[in-house]
Amino acid sequence: MSGLTPGFRGHRRIESDRVPPGQYLTEDFPVLSAGPTPSIGTDDWTFTVVAETGERHVWDWRQFAALPQETPTADIHCVTRWSKLDTTWKGVSIDTLLAEVDTTADFAVVHTFDGYTTNMPFADITDGQAWVVTEYEGEPLAAEHGGPARFLLPHLYFWKSAKWVSAITLHDEDNPGFWERAGYHDYGDPWLEQRYQSGW
Amino acid sequence: MNDHIDGNMLAGALWQVFRPDITAAQARCAGCGMVGPVAGLTVYADAPGTVARCVRCEQVNLQLVQSPTDLWLSTTGLSFLRFRIPGQ
Numbered sequence: 452m453s454g455l456t457p458g459f460r461g462h463r464r465i466e467s468d469r470v471p472p473g474q475y476l477t478e479d480f481p482v483l484s485a486g487p488t489p490s491i492g493t494d495d496w497t498f499t500v501v502a503e504t505g506e507r508h509v510w511d512w513r514q515f516a517a518l519p520q521e522t523p524t525a526d527i528h529c530v531t532r533w534s535k536l537d538t539t540w541k542g543v544s545i546d547t548l549l550a551e552v553d554t555t556a557d558f559a560v561v562h563t564f565d566g567y568t569t570n571m572p573f574a575d576i577t578d579g580q581a582w583v584v585t586e587y588e589g590e591p592l593a594a595e596h597g598g599p600a601r602f603l604l605p606h607l608y609f610w611k612s613a614k615w616v617s618a619i620t621l622h623d624e625d626n627p628g629f630w631e632r633a634g635y636h637d638y639g640d641p642w643l644e645q646r647y648q649s650g651w
Numbered sequence: 652m653n654d655h656i657d658g659n660m661l662a663g664a665l666w667q668v669f670r671p672d673i674t675a676a677q678a679r680c681a682g683c684g685m686v687g688p689v690a691g692l693t694v695y696a697d698a699p700g701t702v703a704r705c706v707r708c709e710q711v712n713l714q715l716v717q718s719p720t721d722l723w724l725s726t727t728g729l730s731f732l733r734f735r736i737p738g739q
């Protein structure tokens with residue numbers, strides 16, 4: 452068909468290379484919730500990093516907004532099989548939040564205002580791989596998508612990108628989180644389809 | 652001397668209670684102590700798994716995760732499930 456130029460086909464091929472196995476592309480941004488959506492005002496919001504030594508660093512909303520902001524563009528992949536390409540965010544890199552933290556931790560746990568947790572190796576949240584984001588597509592992050600702030604860890608399944616994020620704790624040992632304790636994979640690499648715990 | 656036996660002995664007791672409809676069982680929330688039928692829990696199904704929360708304190712009582720081959724049931728948010736023994 453004349454409307455399908457070689458360039459267009461090339462673009463589609465490249466897009467499909469960006470969709471992990473077992474996933475389909477969506478233009479929507481589906482809302483998944485394991486509980487009621489909490490209402491968190493920015494006056495009540497804080498973000499805390501706790502190192503394995505107990506050393507704590509806390510930012511309130513104004514202090515957090517004054518940190519260097521980044522605008523990552525990321526492809527996101529939900530374990531329920533939808534993927535969304537080129538999502539745009541604004542927030543603070545975890546590297547910035549860890550700059551003053553003295554740690555030799557091997558693992559991290561992300562905590563939220565509604566009691567959710569999710570775990571990952573420490574090496575996966577550093578070197579420009581993870582952020583705490585407060586804007587999506589140029590707008591303040593809506594509460595249903597985790598506002599005022601959510602964790603963003605796009606190279607793992609999106610359940611790791613916890614909504615309503617409140618803290619990161621650092622640990623010497625792995626501490627499986629809300630879904631990781633309940634049957635989902637401990638690591639969750641979408642390119643390896645690490646959806647569920649394997650073995651018996 | 653060995654003071655315990657293996658889990659096979661549970662089969663005799665538990666076959667009576669895991670055949671009936673679990674939604675009729677009474678569940679006690681480990682958070683606030685609320686006791687009520689499993690069917691009365693607040694369920695969130697639009698999530699990677701299914702989450703059932705206490706109607707009073709919203710604590711997660713049950714989590715259900717289903718893969719193509721397996722089903723995980725997490726009951727850590729409950730202190731008990733109480734079943735009527737069939738025929739009693």
